[in-house]
Amino acid sequence: MEQRVSFITLAVQDLAASHRFYVEGLGWTPEFHDPDEVLMFRAGPLTVLSLWDRAHFEAEIGAPAQTGPGVAPITLSHNVHEREQVDAVLSDARAAGAPVVSEGVEREWGGYTGYFADPDGFRWEIAWNPGPVGQLVLPPVGNTT
Structure with a gap:
């Protein structure tokens, strides 16, 4: 198996609320949207964030x-x-x-991070990580893909 993640799937209670938050609120562009089942976003060159209606999620897995x-x-x-x-x-x-769960704070490892919660309470860390591992996940400046 190759060392990579292709999809990150989160089960959500209200897909319409997730759409309002991510698309209308944060300005993200969906790659695919079935209003009854799933909302997908390109989250990186080879990664998709999938927000799946909880009932459909539970029916499958x-x-x-x-x-x-x-x-x-x-x-x-x-x-x-x-x-x-x-x-x-x-x-x-x-x-x-989004409620901000934690304002930005200096971390003991040398970075600066804060957290917000999406409509289902999933925590998003916003991080500035000046170390070598932090640099692995950043696109070149000016490139958002």
Whole structure:
């Protein structure tokens, strides 16, 4: 098996709310959208973020193990080139209706990160990571794909 991830799929309660948040609020462009079932975005050169209606998700793979209160045991990270971009993206997410879970803070490992929650509570980390691993995930400056 090649060392890569092709799709990241999240089960969502309200696909229309996810569409409003990601498309209308954050300005993302869908690659595919079936209003009853799924919303897909190119998240990188070879990666798709798929937001799947929870009922369709459960019909195919089964009910999630954790359905109670709390935070889903996954985070998604959007890394940026400059420290100041962390606060700018958090501000954009807030304007799109997302609660900011954590304002940007200096981290002990040398970076600067903050978190917001999407309509289903999935945590998005906005990160400036100046180290070598952080640089692995950034597109060249000016290239958004």
